[in-house]
Amino acid sequence: MRGPRSRRHHGGRWRVLARVERFAEPALMLLLRERPAHGYELLERLPELTGEQRIEMGNLYRLLRALEEEGLVSSEWDASSPGPAKRRYSLTPAGSRLLDQWVDALRQAQLRTERFLARYEERR
Amino acid sequence: MRGPRSRRHHGGRWRVLARVERFAEPALMLLLRERPAHGYELLERLPELTGEQRIEMGNLYRLLRALEEEGLVSSEWDASSPGPAKRRYSLTPAGSRLLDQWVDALRQAQLRTERFLARYEERR
DNA sequence: GACATATATGTGTGTTTTACATGTATTGAG
DNA sequence: CTCAATACATGTAAAACACACATATATGTC
Numbered sequence: 001m002r003g004p005r006s007r008r009h010h011g012g013r014w015r016v017l018a019r020v021e022r023f024a025e026p027a028l029m030l031l032l033r034e035r036p037a038h039g040y041e042l043l044e045r046l047p048e049l050t051g052e053q054r055i056e057m058g059n060l061y062r063l064l065r066a067l068e069e070e071g072l073v074s075s076e077w078d079a080s081s082p083g084p085a086k087r088r089y090s091l092t093p094a095g096s097r098l099l100d101q102w103v104d105a106l107r108q109a110q111l112r113t114e115r116f117l118a119r120y121e122e123r124r
Numbered sequence: 125m126r127g128p129r130s131r132r133h134h135g136g137r138w139r140v141l142a143r144v145e146r147f148a149e150p151a152l153m154l155l156l157r158e159r160p161a162h163g164y165e166l167l168e169r170l171p172e173l174t175g176e177q178r179i180e181m182g183n184l185y186r187l188l189r190a191l192e193e194e195g196l197v198s199s200e201w202d203a204s205s206p207g208p209a210k211r212r213y214s215l216t217p218a219g220s221r222l223l224d225q226w227v228d229a230l231r232q233a234q235l236r237t238e239r240f241l242a243r244y245e246e247r248r
Numbered sequence: 249g250a251c252a253t254a255t256a257t258g259t260g261t262g263t264t265t266t267a268c269a270t271g272t273a274t275t276g277a278g
Numbered sequence: 279c280t281c282a283a284t285a286c287a288t289g290t291a292a293a294a295c296a297c298a299c300a301t302a303t304a305t306g307t308c
Contacts, residue, residue: 105142
C-alpha cells in the first residue's frame with residue numbers, strides 16, 4: 001500500500017489540471033467512428049485527443065466492455081492478424097448517436113469555459 | 125439508503141454531461157478575486173460561472189476550509205452585518221496565483237476540446 | 249409568543265470516477 | 279531459452295462528487 005496522495009502537489013502547490021470528466025469516453029468513440037480498432041491500438045492513439053495524459057489501460061478495457069454491454073460498441077475476436085489475440089471494436093449506430101450528444105455537451109462546456117476566461121480577463 | 129445510481133440515464137441512455145473536474149475551485153477563486161464574500165453568497169453567485177449546475181453546499185464549505193488551510197483564501201467572522209453569523213472570505217495573493225495557474229490549465233483544456241471538435245467535424 | 253421560512257455554516261456518508269498495482273498469454277528478437 | 283513488446287484483463291485504493299441531515303439566528307405572520 002502506498003502512502004495517501006493528497007491533492008497537494010509535491011512542491012506544496014495544488015495540482016492544477018483542467019480535465020473534462022470522462023473525456024476518454026467520447027475520445028474513444030471518435031477514434032472508433034473513424035475506423036474500427038482494437039484496445040491496445042486505441043490506447044496508443046488516445047493521446048492524440050487527450051493530450052499528454054495517457055489513459056489507464058485497465059480502465060480502458062473496462063470502459064470498452066461497459067460500452068459494449070450498452071450496445072454502443074460491438075466487437076469480435078480478430079483471428080486474422082498474428083500476435084496475441086485481439087478484440088476488434090466498432091462503433092454502433094447507437095454509439096454514434098451518443099457521440100453526437102457528447103459533442104453537444106462539449107460545445108456547452110466550451111462556452112462555459114469561454115465565459116469564465118472572459119470574466120477573468122475583464123478585471124485583470 | 126437509496127438505490128444505487130448507475131451511469132445510465134432514465135431513458136436507458138448514458139448521462140452525457142461534459143464538466144471540467146473541480147471547476148468549482150477556480151470559479152470560487154474568481155468570484156473572490158472580484159470581491160470578498162461569504163459562503164452562502166458564493167453559493168448563489170456560482171451558477172453565473174458554472175451554468176445551471178448548482179454546486180453542493182456541503183462541499184462548498186469544505187472546499188473553502190481546505191483552501192484556507194493552504195493559505196489560498198483567508199477569512200474572519202463578520203459581526204458587523206445582522207442575521208446569522210457569516211464568515212467573510214477573501215482571496216490571498218497565493219490564491220490569486222493559483223487562479224492564474226487554473227486559467228492556464230483551462231486554456232489548454234479549451235485547445236484540446238477545440239481539436240476534438242474539429243476532428244469530429246472533419247469526417248462527419 | 250408560537251410557528252414557518254429564509255439565511256448561514258457545517259458534518260456524515262454513499263456513489264462515481266480515476267489511479268495504481270498486478271496477472272496472464274502470445275509472439276519475435278537475440 | 280530469455281527478454282521485451284504486444285494484448286487483454288481484474289482487484290482495489292484514492293479522489294471527486296452527490297445526497298442527507300444537523301444546528302443556529304433572524305424575520306415575518308397569525
